[in-house]
Amino acid sequence: MIMRSDENPILERIEKVLAELSRTIASPNPAVGEGAGTNAAGSPAQEGVASSIAAERLNTAIAWIRARARRDQAFGEDLFFDPAWSILLELYVHHRQRTATSITSLCLAAKVPPSTGLRWVALLEKRGLVVREADPFDKRKSYARLTMEAVERVERALDDTMESNRQLGIERVRVMN
Secondary structure (H helix, E strand, O other): OOOOHHHOHHHHHHHHHHHHHHHHHHOOOHHHHOOOOOOOOOOHHHHHHHHHHHHHHHHHHHHHHHHHHHHHHHHOOOOOOOHHHHHHHHHHHHHHHOOOEEHHHHHHHOOOOHHHHHHHHHHHHHOOOEEEEEOOOOOOOEEEEEOHHHHHHHHHHHHHHHHHHHHOOOOOOOOOO
16 A cells, blocks of 8 residues: 555655755855764865765665655555664754754654654663754653764764775665655
């Protein structure tokens, strides 16, 4: 059964992110490359390269999320289960887009039940990969974000994926609008 994106809010969100990414790639913003290997010189050419690398990493993370959603459509959501990586990928996308995500929204996006998501967030927090922050206006709500160590580790994994793609002759994950 083929689902249209308007029938699946996760695919709809991914498509919106991909559209935004394509705008980011078309109009490089040096802020996107922040923390992605810019040096002290910070020349426009180097900032452009860093921005391109950051955009490629973000694109790879989004493509990974999208591929998992399609895999789940093909085989069912109960066959494959990797909550820690799903949570890390979702948080990485939010980190690069500079958006906050509540634990509840994170669990929905990562397709894990709230109780499972909370356990995994707690484990990731214990390992120094995730930080939880309480909402100052609503004590029932909390947000999650990656630590800088987690960002670096996720980026290494994404870089390895991009290198594997290059070795396979896939230069870039194409942006789908």
